Amino acid sequence: MQINELLLKNFGKFHDRQIDLDEGINLIHGENESGKSTIHTFIRGMLFGIERGRGRAAQNDTFSIYEPWENPNYYSGILKFKSGEKHFRIERNFDKYSKKAELICEEDGEVLSVEDGDLQMLLGEMDAERYDNTVSMSQRNAQMGESIVAELKNYATNYYTSGNGEIDLAGALEQLRGRKKILENEIRMEMAQKQQKREKLEQEVSFVWRDVHHLEEELERVEEELAYRLEKEEEKKKERQREEEHGKGVMDEIRPEKWRIHPMELLVFALVIVIAVILFSKPWNYLIAIVLFLAFGLYIWNRMKVGKKQVKTEPEIILEEITQEEEKVPIEKLRWEKSHITAELKEKRIQYDNLGEQLAELDEVNERSREYEMKRQAVQMAADHLEQLSEEMRGYLKRDLNEKASSFICEITGGKYKKLVTDEKLHVSLMTDEKRVEIEQVSRGTVEQVYLALRMAVGELLCEEEMPVILDDAFAYYDEERMLQTLRWLKEHKKQVIIFTCQTREEQVMKEAGLVYHKIEL
Numbered sequence: 204m205q206i207n208e209l210l211l212k213n214f215g216k217f218h219d220r221q222i223d224l225d226e227g228i229n230l231i232h233g234e235n236e237s238g239k240s241t242i243h244t245f246i247r248g249m250l251f252g253i254e255r256g257r258g259r260a261a262q263n264d265t266f267s268i269y270e271p272w273e274n275p276n277y278y279s280g281i282l283k284f285k286s287g288e289k290h291f292r293i294e295r296n297f298d299k300y301s302k303k304a305e306l307i308c309e310e311d312g313e314v315l316s317v318e319d320g321d322l323q324m325l326l327g328e329m330d331a332e333r334y335d336n337t338v339s340m341s342q343r344n345a346q347m348g349e350s351i352v353a354e355l356k357n358y359a360t361n362y363y364t365s366g367n368g369e370i371d372l373a374g375a376l377e378q379l380r381g382r383k384k385i386l387e388n389e390i391r392m393e394m395a396q397k398q399q400k401r402e403k404l405e406q407e408v409s410f411v412w413r414d415v416h417h418l419e420e421e422l423e424r425v426e427e428e429l430a431y432r433l434e435k436e437e438e439k440k441k442e443r444q445r446e447e448e449h450g451k452g453v454m455d456e457i458r459p460e461k462w463r464i465h466p467m468e469l470l471v472f473a474l475v476i477v478i479a480v481i482l483f484s485k486p487w488n489y490l491i492a493i494v495l496f497l498a499f500g501l502y503i504w505n506r507m508k509v510g511k512k513q514v515k516t517e518p519e520i521i522l523e524e525i526t527q528e529e530e531k532v533p534i535e536k537l538r539w540e541k542s543h544i545t546a547e548l549k550e551k552r553i554q555y556d557n558l559g560e561q562l563a564e565l566d567e568v569n570e571r572s573r574e575y576e577m578k579r580q581a582v583q584m585a586a587d588h589l590e591q592l593s594e595e596m597r598g599y600l601k602r603d604l605n606e607k608a609s610s611f612i613c614e615i616t617g618g619k620y621k622k623l624v625t626d627e628k629l630h631v632s633l634m635t636d637e638k639r640v641e642i643e644q645v646s647r648g649t650v651e652q653v654y655l656a657l658r659m660a661v662g663e664l665l666c667e668e669e670m671p672v673i674l675d676d677a678f679a680y681y682d683e684e685r686m687l688q689t690l691r692w693l694k695e696h697k698k699q700v701i702i703f704t705c706q707t708r709e710e711q712v713m714k715e716a717g718l719v720y721h722k723i724e725l
Contacts, residue, residue, distance in 0.1 A: 204326060204668050205699045206246065207290070210281040213271040214248075214297075215241040225721040228693065228700045230710060233725030239703040240341075242725075243675050244269055246701075247339065249282035250322075251331040252304065253297050266297065276300070283309070286325045286668065291315075293322065327668025334670070337662035340655060341675035401565050408558045411551055418548040425544060429537045436534065472499040601625060607660035608653075615652055615688040623656060631657070648680035652689065659696075671699040678702075678709060687712045694718055 206224050211217035216238055222231075233239050244265060256264035271278055278297040283290065290309040296302055306315040306322050315321035323330065476499070479491045608623040612633070622634035631642045631653050642650060655677065662670070672693060678686045690713060693700045702709060713720050 204670055205285045206282065206671055206701070207285055208281075208283040209242065209245065209249075210283075211242070211245055212279045212281065213274060213277045214245050214280050215269040216272050217241065217245075218271070218273060222723055224699070224701065224723075226699055228690065228702065228713070228718065228720040229723065230713075230720050231701065231703050231723045231725065232707070232710065233703075233705060235705055237705075237725040239705070239725065240675065241269060243339075243341070243673060243703055245280055246282065246673065247331070247334065248297065249280055249293055249295055250326065250329075251334065252295065255299055291325065293317070325668070326670070327666055329666060329668065329670060333665060337658050337666060338670045339673045339675075340658055340677050397565055401562065404558055404562050404565070408555065408562070411555045411558060415548065415551045415555060418544055418551060422541065422544045422548060425537055425541045429534065429541060432534050432537060472502075604657075604660050604664065607663055608656040611656040611659055611692060612653060614692055615656070615685050616649070617684070617688065623653065625657070646680070648682065648685065651677065651680055652685060655689070669698055671701055672697050673701045673703075675703040676705065678704070678706075683708065683712055687716055690718060691716070 205226060208224065209220075209222040211220045211222075213219075222242065231239060231242065248265075248269075253266050253269075255266040276298055279295060281292060281294050283292045285291070292307045292309055294305045294307075296304075304317040304322075306317050306325075307313070308315065472495075476492050476495050479495055480488045482488070483491055605622070605624055608625070609621070612620050612623045620633040620635060620640070624632045624634060624639075633640045633642065633645065633649075633653070642653060645653075659672075662672075678689070681689065686708065690709070710720075710722065712718075
């Protein structure tokens with residue numbers, strides 16, 4: 204990609220300011236507060252947009268800082284660039300009420316969609332974060348952000364495994380972990396469902412066992428009562444047979460003798476009356492006989508009355524109670540009740556056995572649980588393998604990154620530092636012919652040269668489309684020799700370089716070295 208023209212219609216201090224850029228080195232020179240940082244921000248905003256913050260954050264965000272000084276509602280610009288063999292124009296309006304972005308191919312007038320990713324495709328999938336960590340560098344942000352470390356790891360896994368940096372193997376690893384988590388959740392849900400089912404079955408078993416116990420007690424009671432009733436029925440039959448044979452009922456046997464009028468008493472009374480009639484003369488004999496007869500009748504009546512008032516004996520009471528109970532519950536009803544309870548008890552016992560079998564089945568690992576566990580293990584194995592592969596690929600990335608950065612740092616330091624070594628967190632060490640030097644031990648200028656080398660190396664690895672290198676007062680701590688070597692390297696290896704500076708050193712060095720450049724004076 205090459206930026207050809209900037210048109211700041213209304214952006215910061217600029218109004219309808221046009222800046223033409225060429226291939227190679229473009230030197231934008233201006234005093235302090237001449238607008239260099241404004242143009243730098245404009246380029247970034249045109250490529251990736253400018254979002255306004257919310258609340259207190261909106262007071263000092265990029266949107267507010269670079270709002271137009273005149274007519275803030277008209278906040279817009281145009282950037283023209285070349286990608287491949289075609290020229291494009293992007294127009295943006297940053298105003299929050301009329302915000303829009305248009306991407307147009309100038310050869311055929313085709314309108315492309317920024318929202319659908321057409322611009323990002325032309326930029327080689329470059330995003331704002333990668334832009335800030337590679338091709339755009341200022342004195343304030345020479346060191347790269349931590350996000351680039353994760354991006355490099357992801358790129359290493361993707362590119363060195365598949366040969367294509369766009370294939371997101373790190374994303375695949377994340378999906379595997381997500382799938383594993385889903386399977387583990389499903390296993391937990393399965394176990395929870397089994398536990399709920401177990402608790403429900405155990406409760407049902409408890410209820411059925413209680414019913415079985417109750418029915419067994421009820422059956423035992425009915426059987427005892429039926430046996431007793433049958434026994435009493437047999438006794439009654441025998442009693443009736445004895446009554447028929449001897450003419451004596453059961454009540455006569457259990458009633459005491461004092462309740463009866465003995466036949467001898469009747470005989471004595473009859474003899475007394477006969478003797479009185481014989482011994483006494485008429486009419487006194489008849490009168491005496493009548494008196495004796497009345498007295499005898501009164502005696503019999505009194506004896507019968509006393510017998511009725513006597514308290515019933517215990518055998519009589521028991522017999523009467525049994526008789527009443529027998530009348531209430533017939534034997535046939537007891538037999539039916541026994542049959543009904545027996546059938547219900549059998550059904551409950553079968554139900555109890557079935558519930559016991561279901562509980563036993565819950566203790567066994569079912570096919571569904573085995574399937575979940577096998578899938579979880581397979582996903583875990585795949586994730587472990589991919590993680591191991593990622594670690595190996597990161598080793599390859601570190602090798603390539605170190606080689607590219609070492610070549611750059613060796614050239615601009617005149618061979619003083621032969622090699623640049625990084626770890627997984629991009630902590631840097633430098634190697635001379637004699638020793639290893641940690642980055643904390645070198646000068647500020649060398650530190651910035653190291654980070655520039657890293658940015659260029661990372662940019663070559665991550666950026667599919669070569670982007671313009673933008674340096675904003677990046678040479679403040681460079682000496683003339685290293686600045687010259689850096690400019691030569693950029694001239695030879697980069698298609699377009701945009702340098703913002705308030706100094707004249709860069710121009711003098713390039714003039715003396717005969718380096719061709721395009722100067723824009725603000």
